Amino acid sequence: MKPFLSSHQADIYYVGKVGQVGVDFNATYYAIKNRRNDEGFESSKELGYQEIHSSNRQNSDMWAGKLVVNIPLWKGNMSVGTELSKTDSHGTFLNEEQLVPSTKTDIHERNIAGFAQYGLVLSKWTVGLGVRYENIVRDYLSDGVKQDDVSRKYNNFFPNLSVSCNKGNWYWQLNINEKIHRPSYRQLGNFMQYDNRFLYEGGNPTLQPEKVLNVEAMMIYKWLNVSIGYKYLKDVMEWTKYIYPGKEFAYNTSLNFNHKQLLYASVNVSPRFGIFRPTWKINYSQQFFDTEKYGSSKALGKPLLSCSLDNHFALSETIGVAMNFYAATSNADGFLMQKSSYSVNLRFYKSFANRTWIIYLSANDILKTAKERWTMYGLGSGTTKDCYNYTRNVSLQVTYNFNAKRSKYKGTGAGNEEKSRL
Template identity: 25%
Template structure:
């Protein structure tokens, strides 16, 4: 059935898109020994504004081509490690012309990297038909930061005080690393992203509507983090060290290397960070009766100091069994111990704000996060036209957990000594095992169509144990209301087909994905709680479609349309029905009745000269999963819940403009209308809001390899479901200096005006008004140093590899 649908879809596309001839540029590049320069990078640049149009790599014979180009004036730039950069004369590409560049022979420099090839500068933002690419190193203020901070500086991305990530106003975003899902959520995902140094990241791919080759999970879309990988032959690498000083000191350091010869490619990435930070969180609650008269106040002040270390390791080996076949092995690991100390003061006041009593809490949580992973992969290229088969098998193991101590001291007004003291302790280990496999096949046709398809299967097993004890008269007695043992198993099987073709003016991509999910949850119970279980089995079809059309031959005006349907499944911990304390007055509760949510979106965009993109989009989510807050007897319970429907309409603008050769401007701005409606704890929830986000960046290139940069972000007040999130923003400044072809130093100041403060209001509470304010260690200065090293070799191998990162994401 799926094959029939794809055949009909392909036939339909062929009927309404005419076959046309396009302009092209081709050539041949060799090294000084007249061997194919397989490690060369060929860049096509437009002469009118020196902008980078496309890059490519040569084939096994050193030949390269740029097909389907609009008529214009261009030049070619070719670079390769250890060789002098070649710049071609300018040439004009006329209509229906196939321009052949004269053969290029690169001249070799000293084998040691006394100079690094200069290529066209990568822009901060690159637009593609199905994603937006953010080049991390283009933003100076990213130096010395973490992956979490890099994400927040990316266009359209927001991160709340809990570390939850949204993309263009939509939550439930899936985070991938090198096209693989992290399988993490909540505090574990936040900890992992904080432990990943920005210096190890090459690019961020933002996909509000990912293609069918990606998992359909994530109604907010997918953010894919691509790590750096050196493709030069020989032994190459770079070292990055950064020190940050705010209220506390932090450091982020990374080292990566690549060794490549004829039959072997070995890569390594290592990172070490220590992160120290704080949160000063105030939560104020006013309790009232049914007519609105105040009955009492409850005021909380929390000072949370966090200290963490992290180690990240990745080793990859590719073996070229033949000119067409590659075997790969990738080993990964993460260790992230952390400690959190919470000094909490809670004050209870009567209606006239006269003190009634107070509680001083000293809470300590020691958290551990350990992960190991292994990937085996195989890639076979049948021919030089791109027909290939890839196979991947993965195993991931996460060991997480925490040791928790909650000490509470109760005081009466004007008393120095507590009249009561209670203590709760907990041990909360968790284990997660993931087995996954994928096979994918790509087949280009002579007609220009490219058909891709694949099958994926994954099995996830989690084991979560929580043991809590109350101290009573010096003895520790089990707290059965909070203690639990939860087991969860999930199996997802998926298949997809994707077809695409580029014409002179048209580009089309369409896909269809089928996913079946089987999940079983079992709460084992205890001496006071009965055991319970649930199981689900559901299947979904998820189409995607992209089309772009060039309104003129110079591609100055391009229209694009995309549509997609996606799903968001509950995380396993969200389904755990037992209670987990955050403090004595705030608890997290799972929801075994949580349903998956489904999203449909459509977007229309116009791009002018690859510099200005305007997008209109509409999104509708059914059963959107969101945090909900309920108050029972004065205690806050946070649990995930389904919001009946959420509708979003948005217009956004993404603009880049160079002012001569010195100044470059980038601006991202969006205006969003959000409407949430659902049956809620206190009746009908029906909230609407319109909010804006603005993210400007100014870069100034100065003589003698100096650069200055200023960037910022501002988001107005947002009403989303139960919450009103206050406006906030930040301004960052940075300066960089290239000390040599190999060494660069950067200095940046983040949030210089200390305006990145989270504030908000919680609506729809029973007889309660609540608001919060959270200040953290956001104003900081960072100094970073990067050094690149390596030795190029002239004896190039005959096979170009990318198999270690070629597989797409694993099905969750």
């Protein structure tokens, strides 16, 4: 495997006021190139010997702009704005031996969004209410020919509500919002990749976005942070596998399923005891997803309990050392059943010249315990993986912060969620 990735980004912004009205404008151009060459060798007494050579190319660019106008209104502030983006993604997949067909995919997507948000301050209370509207048009071309059956148009409204209270050392917040997660451009590709004689993988041009309703409550008291949340995912996207129709191999891809629910909670503490400044996190999450209903051979609902204990010692203003311990129980995620794991890491840093230069010395996975161990209970087909990915290492990193304090860039960028899909 010889992967290569390069990206370029250019941003412009304007932040100012016209009277009492605030104006915030951002524009972004983003281009990314992905290259991957794979070669494999298979040897079998029954099926013989063969070599497999394949290449995957994806060139994408995005233009985006965002304008936000902030208007003082009564005891709060009204923000209205628009966000526009235009994305072109071109992907090619080539297998020299023609074990799978070569493909060319072009996706052209245009996103027009409008939004409004009102924040009201009443004594110790703050209330926020908003809505976002999105209009998406996607043209999907295969080998230069538009595919009407997988080209899409979407019109969606996404409301949100937040209520918070700040009293002394206490802070409470409740958030309710609806969002959408759109599939990445690779997930939408029409390629079929050969992994071995019994396993292929690829994209799914028919994949629909998943809608997410999220309710989350949070409480902060000094150095204690506690949160609990619930998510309902409609048309949830999950990575799974099934026996390919009419063939004798399994196929890995992303598929939509009716819905999935998630319950999660976390407790974070970050006290200070002189030079000892720990950050300890305990997390819980559990899916409620009827995997057996969709064809899995096993019900998967085991919750995840994990902890991250970062023990940091600030020996001076410029020298620090930390030991991090991470552990997670076995847990279910989609159609995967992950086994328990833990790891121990050490880190030392020293800064110079007012943090212009920083040296980091790290020892990762010291006990060689961070293994990748899971079983996928797919739709009539399963896979088990138990391996070590050679994550134990010692690294030295030297960072130079060039002109950091004089940077005047205050923009937030535009099309950030669209950029993450590339």
